Amino acid sequence: MNALTIQSHRAQLVITALSACLVTSALFTAYNGYTKRERRRNLDDEIRQSLAANNDAPPVVESELVLKDEVFAEELFIRTASNGTYDEDLIREQLARNYAFLGEEGMAGVRGGSVVIVGCGGVGSWAAVMLVRSGVSKIRLVDFDYVTLSSLNRHATATLADVGTPKVACIERTLRRISRWVNVDSRIEIWRKEDGGRLLEGADWVVDAIDNITTKVDLLKYCHDHNIRVFSSMGAGAKCDPTRIQISDISYTIYDPLARAVRRRLRLEGVTSGIPVVYSTEVPGDVKLLPLPEEEFEKGNVKELNAFDDFRVRILPVLGPLPSMFGLHIASYIICDLAKKPILNPLPIKNRRKLYERLLRDLLHRESKLLGEQVNKLPIDEDDAFLIFEDLHLGRSVVPPHAVPSRPQLIRWDARKGLMLENCVVFDFSEAERHTQECLSVGRDPREVWGEEVQAIVDRNAARIARYREWVGL
Known part of the structure; x- marks a missing residue:
C-alpha cells in the first residue's frame, strides 16, 4: 500500500512539473509575441511621424497600417524609420529560411x-x-x-x-x-x-x-x-x-x-x-x-x-x-x-571528353590514310567534335533509322571537299568502313551511296553551322 502511495505521489509530482513547464512556455511565448508587437508598434509610430514631416509623402490610410505580420514587416523595411536602424530580431526573421539552411x-x-x-x-x-x-x-x-x-x-x-x-x-x-x-x-x-x-x-x-x-x-x-x-x-x-x-x-x-x-x-x-x-x-x-x-x-x-x-x-x-x-x-x-559549404564538384551536363578525344583520334587516323601522309593536327577540335556528335546528330548515326552507334565515328562526308564542320558526319564503325571504301577512296558522290534523305540531313546541318559561324565571328 505504501508503495502504491509513493508511486501515486511521484506521478502527481511529474504531472505538476509538466504542467508548470507548459504554462511557463506558454507565458514566455506570449510575452515574446507581446514585446515584438510593441516594438513594431513603436516603429510604426516613428514611420508615421517621419511621413508626416515629409510634405511630398502620400497620405497614409489607417487601414493600411493594420496589416498581417508579413505585409507589415515589408512596409517597415521599405520605409526607413527615423533613426535608420533595425532590430536584429527583424533581420533574422527576414533571413529565417537562410539560417535554417546554412x-x-x-x-x-x-x-x-x-x-x-x-x-x-x-x-x-x-x-x-x-x-x-x-x-x-x-x-x-x-x-x-x-x-x-x-x-x-x-x-x-x-x-x-x-x-x-x-x-x-x-x-x-x-x-x-x-x-x-x-x-x-x-x-x-x-x-x-x-x-x-x-x-x-x-x-x-x-x-x-x-x-x-x-x-x-x-x-x-x-x-x-x-x-x-x-x-x-x-x-x-x-x-x-x-x-x-x-x-x-x-x-x-x-x-x-x-x-x-x-x-x-x-x-x-x-x-x-x-x-x-x-x-x-x-x-x-x-x-x-x-x-x-x-x-x-x-x-x-x-x-x-x-x-x-x-x-x-x-x-x-x-x-x-x-x-x-x-x-x-x-x-x-x-x-x-x-557559408563555407562550397559546391565542390558541379555536375556537368555532358562529360564525355574521352569520347570526343577518341573520335578525333580515329578521324585523324582516317584522314592520314586518305591523304597518304601523316596528319598531325585536324582543323576541328574537341569542341567541334561535341557540336557534331551531340548537337547536330544527337549522338546518333546520320543514316536512317539513326541508331545509337556502338562504336561511333566522325568522318569526312564528301571526299571532294576539305574536312570542316560542314563536311563531317557521324557513322557507326561498319558504316564508316563502307563510306571510306565506296566514297572517300574513289571520290564517289555520297548521295549515290546513302541517298537523298541523308544528303538532306547533311545540308540542313551545314545551314545550322553557317548560323553558328556568324555568332563565333562576334
Missing part, C-alpha cells in the same frame, strides 16, 4: 561577405538581388551603362521609370528596399585594368558579368594574378534551353562560343584554370543580330556609334529568363562558398 556559422559568413559585381545588366542585376536577399551585407555595383527600353525584358530591377538612368542606381534603389542593413556602393564607371584594384578593393568575391570580351579577359586575368576569387558569366544571348546551363571551371567549358574565346585568350595570358563560370552548351539557333538602320551605314564607320572602343554596336537577341538563370547560378555558388 546555420549560424554559415550565415555569419554570408552576412559578413563583400561582393563586387562588374556589369549590372541582365546577369549582374539578378545576381545582386539574390545575393542581398540571401543576407550579403556589402555589395559594390560597377557599370557605366544606362537603362534603355530594351533592357526591360531581362533586367531584375529596371522599370519604365528607370529608362535613361544608370543601371547601378536602379539596382541600388531596389536593394535598399529589400534589405535595410545592406551597404551598397554604386559606381557609374567602366572597369579598366589600369586602375582595377580600386574598384575591387575588399572583395571576397567578384562577379564578372561583362559583355565585352577584352574587358572580361582583363578582369579575369587581374583577379587571377591578385588572388581575388572571381566568378564569370559566359554568353546567355541567343540561347533558350535552360537544361543546357551549367557551372564548371573555365578549362572544362564545352561549346559556348564566348567561353571558347575567353579560354583561348586566357591561355595566352598564362591562365588555364581556376575560374568558375556559368555557361550554356546550347548552340545559337535561327536568330540574328538586330539590324542597324540602313542610313547609319550610309553615314560611314558604324563603330563610331560605340559608347567605347571595342564595344558592340549591334544588339544581341536575348530571351529574358536565360540571363536571369545565369545570375541565379552565380548567386547560389557564391552564397554557398561564403
Whole structure:
C-alpha cells in the first residue's frame, strides 16, 4: 500500500512539473509575441511621424497600417524609420529560411561577405538581388551603362521609370528596399585594368558579368594574378534551353562560343584554370543580330556609334529568363562558398571528353590514310567534335533509322571537299568502313551511296553551322 502511495505521489509530482513547464512556455511565448508587437508598434509610430514631416509623402490610410505580420514587416523595411536602424530580431526573421539552411556559422559568413559585381545588366542585376536577399551585407555595383527600353525584358530591377538612368542606381534603389542593413556602393564607371584594384578593393568575391570580351579577359586575368576569387558569366544571348546551363571551371567549358574565346585568350595570358563560370552548351539557333538602320551605314564607320572602343554596336537577341538563370547560378555558388559549404564538384551536363578525344583520334587516323601522309593536327577540335556528335546528330548515326552507334565515328562526308564542320558526319564503325571504301577512296558522290534523305540531313546541318559561324565571328 505504501508503495502504491509513493508511486501515486511521484506521478502527481511529474504531472505538476509538466504542467508548470507548459504554462511557463506558454507565458514566455506570449510575452515574446507581446514585446515584438510593441516594438513594431513603436516603429510604426516613428514611420508615421517621419511621413508626416515629409510634405511630398502620400497620405497614409489607417487601414493600411493594420496589416498581417508579413505585409507589415515589408512596409517597415521599405520605409526607413527615423533613426535608420533595425532590430536584429527583424533581420533574422527576414533571413529565417537562410539560417535554417546554412546555420549560424554559415550565415555569419554570408552576412559578413563583400561582393563586387562588374556589369549590372541582365546577369549582374539578378545576381545582386539574390545575393542581398540571401543576407550579403556589402555589395559594390560597377557599370557605366544606362537603362534603355530594351533592357526591360531581362533586367531584375529596371522599370519604365528607370529608362535613361544608370543601371547601378536602379539596382541600388531596389536593394535598399529589400534589405535595410545592406551597404551598397554604386559606381557609374567602366572597369579598366589600369586602375582595377580600386574598384575591387575588399572583395571576397567578384562577379564578372561583362559583355565585352577584352574587358572580361582583363578582369579575369587581374583577379587571377591578385588572388581575388572571381566568378564569370559566359554568353546567355541567343540561347533558350535552360537544361543546357551549367557551372564548371573555365578549362572544362564545352561549346559556348564566348567561353571558347575567353579560354583561348586566357591561355595566352598564362591562365588555364581556376575560374568558375556559368555557361550554356546550347548552340545559337535561327536568330540574328538586330539590324542597324540602313542610313547609319550610309553615314560611314558604324563603330563610331560605340559608347567605347571595342564595344558592340549591334544588339544581341536575348530571351529574358536565360540571363536571369545565369545570375541565379552565380548567386547560389557564391552564397554557398561564403557559408563555407562550397559546391565542390558541379555536375556537368555532358562529360564525355574521352569520347570526343577518341573520335578525333580515329578521324585523324582516317584522314592520314586518305591523304597518304601523316596528319598531325585536324582543323576541328574537341569542341567541334561535341557540336557534331551531340548537337547536330544527337549522338546518333546520320543514316536512317539513326541508331545509337556502338562504336561511333566522325568522318569526312564528301571526299571532294576539305574536312570542316560542314563536311563531317557521324557513322557507326561498319558504316564508316563502307563510306571510306565506296566514297572517300574513289571520290564517289555520297548521295549515290546513302541517298537523298541523308544528303538532306547533311545540308540542313551545314545551314545550322553557317548560323553558328556568324555568332563565333562576334
